[in-house]
Amino acid sequence: MTILIIIYLTCSSICLFIGFSILLNNSRQKFNRWFFIVCMNLSFWALMLSFMTAAKDAETVALYRRLTTFSWSTVFSGILYVTIFLVKKENFFKKIWSYILVFSPAVLSTYLYYSQPLKPENFVKTGFGWIIEYPETRGILRDYFFNFYYVIFTAIIILLFINWGKNTEFEREKKQSKIIVYSIIVAFILGTITDVILPNLGFVNIPELSIITNLIVVLSIWYAVIKYSFMSLNIENIVVDVFKIMNEGLIILDSKKIIVDINQGALELLGYEENEIKGKNIEIIFSNKQETDKIETLNSYEIDLLSKNYTNIPVLLSSSILDDGWGGDMGRLIIFQNHCEIRKMQNKLKEAYNGLEKRVNQRTIELKEVNAQLENEIQGRIQKEEEIKKLAFNDQLTGLANRKCFADQVNERIFESSKHKKTFSILLIDLDSFKMINDTIGYEQGEKLLIKVSERLKGILRSNDIIARATGDQFLILIEDYNCNEDIEKKCEYIINKIKEPYQFNNSEIYITASIGASIYPHHGIEAEKLLNNADIAMYKAKEKGKGRFVFFDSLMKKNLDEVMxxxxxxxxxxxxxxxxxxxxxxxxxxxxxxxxxxxxxxxxxxxxxxxxxxxxxxxxxxxxxxxxxxxxxxxxxxxxxxxxxxxxxxxxxxxxxxxxxxxxxxxxxxxxxxxxxxxxxxxxxxxxxxxxxxxxxxxxxxxxxxxxxxxxxxxxxxxxxxxxxxxxxxxxxxxxxxxxxxxxxxxxxxxxxxxxxxxxxxxxxxxxxxxxxxxxxxxxxxxxxxxxxxxxxxxxxxxxxxxxxxxxxxxxxxxxxx
Missing domain, CATH: 3.20.20.450 (EAL domain)
Known part of the structure; x- marks a missing residue:
């Protein structure tokens, strides 16, 4: 019983897969949509059979059996409807009575067997699951209608496919027909044996297997569609949608030279409405019927086409074969363009060329003038760049180099000193309590004090020393060509004493002190940022010791700073x-x-x-x-x-x-x-x-x-x-x-x-x-x-x-x- 449930669920899953694969392949095709519905019908039938098999009591089985009525009573109408589209007989459905003819048996069958379903006592549980013990009679109509409907529709389906395979010109369609006919015959025979012959011979314990026979038919149709690329010759199945919006004319012919599709460009050029020309032979647009043979040459050529009002239209026409991929000729694709329009375009191009040549000459003169202007602009930009460079590397208040410029110069000194084994010192000077002075005398006077300090520092340095303003109240000095550390100490003391001297502001004097941190290349670093950072550490150590003094950097300071951090x-x-x-x-x-x-x-x-x-x-x-x-x-x-x-x-x-x-x-x-x-x-x-x-x-x-x-x-x-x-x-x-x-x-x-x-x-x-x-x-x-x-x-x-x-x-x- 478990195996039977698995078989039913597998059938349901297969139907789901087939249905969605066909629908997602091209949901615009009517055939694909109806084939999807048939697959969903069979999937539901198989699912209900699995529920019936797993049910614990006959009442539940009877309920699920009644629900399956919607599937098995309509499936043959659905397959017939799909078959009519597959064999290209869709014109059959132009009249309303054709729909009644195809679907009325399904409606009647659903009514008969849903309105008077099998009762719980008609179901017997066996080792294979629940089987049906049909009552002796439920009336002539209910006893025989479904079998009549099943046999007649199956026969019609087989005949339609046989006729299609016999009359088609395409090899792929013949192969599709054979596969589907054989599978339907096999399914019909198997269904007849399992559902009719064996029960009449006394084998009543056979579970319901008709879902499997129907699945065989669906699988064969699906395989034929996938394997042999079932295609209707229409614009939806050919990758030419883009041509629908072309200004050029486009016409698609089938193998019999019947117009199956035409774009708006062709309709406007020929003067037809789509329903007036679609389905007609291509001869309708040729003034000379023999000229239709030129379509077979697959070349581009000039020809006159005949419009709706019988006027000749000169066009440039080309054609190509529509191949189904199996060697079959599905038809032709014709593209044409109004030759008058081409000539007009050629004349316009010639005029455009002449006009362009004049404009080029005129533009050449203008460019010479522009080049002269550009030369002047370039000179102006060079001057601007120099000004920007000055702004980027110089302090705007004091005119000294800024920290970035100073760091670049330090890097240059490092390069030179490393080659000649020289040394130099970096001094970081910080004005003590400058914020308090700034708050006291005001921001503007504070800036003037900074200018005075910078001028005093410039006045006490040698020509080869470098000075810069690092930040608000900090200055940097690079000193080289000294004999020993004592020289640097004397220099620092001299700087501190000079900064201590009073600064004249109107009728008053301002006093300020400074703290200095010193680092020496290469002992305290071989990179500019390292030397500057170490000088900064030494400067803060000088401030800790009471301000107004200088301190040389040593590794212990860095270690202590790291420990504090x-x-x-x-x-x-x-x-x-x-x-x-x-x-x-x-x-x-x-x-x-x-x-x-x-x-x-x-x-x-x-x-x-x-x-x-x-x-x-x-x-x-x-x-x-x-x-x-x-x-x-x-x-x-x-x-x-x-x-x-x-x-x-x-x-x-x-x-x-x-x-x-x-x-x-x-x-x-x-x-x-x-x-x-x-x-x-x-x-x-x-x-x-x-x-x-x-x-x-x-x-x-x-x-x-x-x-x-x-x-x-x-x-x-x-x-x-x-x-x-x-x-x-x-x-x-x-x-x-x-x-x-x-x-x-x-x-x-x-x-x-x-x-x-x-x-x-x-x-x-x-x-x-x-x-x-x-x-x-x-x-x-x-x-x-x-x-x-x-x-x-x-x-x-x-x-x-x-x-x-x-x-x-x-x-x-x-x-x-x-x-």
């Missing part, structure tokens, strides 16, 4: 990958030696470098702006941890957290602190924020106002590293401070430097007078603790008591301290 890149992902950790250092009451508070300190557990010192990565975080997000994370983490310890009864201490300049200037610090206190539910009085004195160096009023807003949240504020940066007694009375923190640099001087001891005593006394708590950090030795206790310092912290520790370790200490 790598750390910067790693720091961007440190927070995301949980590499940052908060350590806690206890703060001790100096009288009772008990822990009274904690300070949160940030540590970075680098995956490759291990613990990175805060002194290294905190400045990087501040430069990149990462300190804002990192600082917020530290504050959140510390507050949450202390709150957990308080709730767990581990401690009841306050926590001190450092704030950076960037955090305070972010305009969001008050909102962040307020939000974190609300989320962690930490008592504001248990939070202390530490700021350093350098915070006050940038927009003091804004900082003071921000700290006052923070103070309104009931938190405490401390000043860290007091006395090391911007110590001013004025800001002490403005800031809402609760505590002063003595810097470690002063604590280190106890018992070593009386000045440090005096400063510590003064800070403690000042704190007492201002009613501020005083704490000292960095206590590492007992003598420091004794001195601070004698000076009545309130609290201390440092390695003498506890080092900074992770949360788990400090928790153990806090629990032990409580016990």
């Amino acid at each position: 790598n750390l910067t890149n790693d720091l961007y992902r440190a927070l995301e990958f949980n590499e940052l950790e908060v350590y806690y250092q206890p703060q001790i009451n100096i009288k009772s030696s008990k822990i009274v508070g904690l300070e949160a300190l940030l540590r970075w557990n680098h995956p490759k470098l291990g613990i990175v010192s805060p002194n290294i990565f905190i400045p990087i975080a501040e430069k990149t702006g990462l300190i804002v997000s990192i600082g917020e994370w530290v504050l959140n983490t510390a507050c949450r941890q202390v709150k957990q310890w308080q709730e767990a009864g581990v401690c009841n201490l306050s926590i001190a957290v450092n704030l950076s300049v960037n955090q305070i200037q972010s305009n969001k610090i008050v909102e962040q602190v307020s939000k974190i206190l609300a989320e962690t539910e930490l008592n504001p009085e248990d939070l202390e924020l530490e700021i350093t004195e350098n915070v006050l160096m940038k927009d003091t009023n804004f900082v003071v106002d921000t700290l006052k807003e923070l103070k309104q949240l009931d938190i405490r504020i401390a000043i860290d590293d007091f006395g090391t940066e911007y110590s001013s007694l004025n800001y002490l009375k403005q800031l809402p401070l609760d505590r002063i923190k003595i810097a470690k640099c002063f604590v280190d001087g106890i018992d070593k430097n009386i000045n440090d001891e005096a400063i510590i005593s003064a800070i403690i006394l000042l704190g007492k007078k201002l009613k501020l708590n005083v704490i000292a950090e960095g206590i590492e030795e007992e003598r420091q603790q004794i001195f601070l206790k004698a000076q009545m310092c309130d609290e201390i912290q440092g390695f003498y008591y506890y080092k900074p520790m992770p949360a788990m370790e400090i928790e153990k200490i806090l629990k032990k301290s409580n016990n």
Whole structure:
């Protein structure tokens, strides 16, 4: 049964494939469209048979059998209709009665067998699937009509194909006829045996195989069409569609010289309508009937054609054979053109040639004049190009070479120096704090200052030295022919001193300093960009050392710069990958030696470098702006941890957290602190924020106002590293401070430097007078603790008591301290 289902599904798939392959080959042909419909009909029939075979009960089988009525009762009308087109008898369908004659048996058959279908009891399940036990009678019409319809239509189809093969002139059509006739006869015999003879002999267990016999017929027609290139002689099947829109006349003849198609150009030339000439013999357009024989010569020749109104039209005519690819002559393709039009065109061409010759002579004179103009334009363009080149390689403000021009000249010096084993130095000069000067004196005066600096530099250089303006306030100098590095050092000092000299602006003087970075070829690079970059690195190192000085590049600078760059890149992902950790250092009451508070300190557990010192990565975080997000994370983490310890009864201490300049200037610090206190539910009085004195160096009023807003949240504020940066007694009375923190640099001087001891005593006394708590950090030795206790310092912290520790370790200490 499974095999039978597979056979039916295979038949359905084959019919689908054949139908679509024929339709997609040429959907415009009526034959192809109807053949597609027949294939879809058979595909549906086979599909329903597979469903019938797979059905579980007789009721379902009866339903599918009833649906197949639409296929098997109409298939022979469909095949007959396709056959009539295939054998070129389509004129049969000019009358409406012909359609009734072909399709009425199918309609009647569908009505008879769908309106009174077989009942479930007529189906019996066997090892081959479901078979039909026909009732003894369903009426004479239903018992015999389909067999009569099947036999008559099959016979008509066979006779049509036999007649077609016998009368056709083409070998390919004879072969098509034989293939199809033989296949229909075989299918008819097989169908008769399986559906009539064997059941009458008692073989009732045979499944329905008529779909296979019908598939044989369809396959044979499909094979004949594909194998022998079935073609009707019409414009759709010949690759001449493009000629339909030609102005020239085009006529297609069949093998009997009957006009089967004609284009618009021919109709207009001959004066006919398409229906007046199509289907007529070609003789109709020849005045002399014998001249039609010239068509067979396949040459181009001049001849007179006869129009509809019997006037002779001289034309140039040519013809070619339409071959079916199997040696058969399908007809002729005739193309012709009005000879009068050709002559007119020849005359026009001659006139055009004469006119063209005059215009060429005239144009030659004009071109000479244009050439003279072009010469003047070329000279003008050369001048423009020189100006553009000057713009591209020169600084517009100072008239010096620009950076690109300087780099090109450096490359030239490298080429020469490499041949003669010479050396030279690149100096990058950067004017210190030029932006501040520009903001002070104005942009226009700033440009004048740059011009004065460039003139001063040109005045102190030798003729073979090269100078350029790199960027806004940077200049480049190439110095060669020097004996040793000391010569370069002297040159740099001389340049710095000359730049320091005052610049006169009206009745005032302006002073400016410069920092210089120097690189030497070939020690610091053998390429221009490398030398320039290394000079740039050295210049920034000079600025770090205090500005107004010069520095030679060395490889350590590049290494340090690379390390900083790598750390910067790693720091961007440190927070995301949980590499940052908060350590806690206890703060001790100096009288009772008990822990009274904690300070949160940030540590970075680098995956490759291990613990990175805060002194290294905190400045990087501040430069990149990462300190804002990192600082917020530290504050959140510390507050949450202390709150957990308080709730767990581990401690009841306050926590001190450092704030950076960037955090305070972010305009969001008050909102962040307020939000974190609300989320962690930490008592504001248990939070202390530490700021350093350098915070006050940038927009003091804004900082003071921000700290006052923070103070309104009931938190405490401390000043860290007091006395090391911007110590001013004025800001002490403005800031809402609760505590002063003595810097470690002063604590280190106890018992070593009386000045440090005096400063510590003064800070403690000042704190007492201002009613501020005083704490000292960095206590590492007992003598420091004794001195601070004698000076009545309130609290201390440092390695003498506890080092900074992770949360788990400090928790153990806090629990032990409580016990």
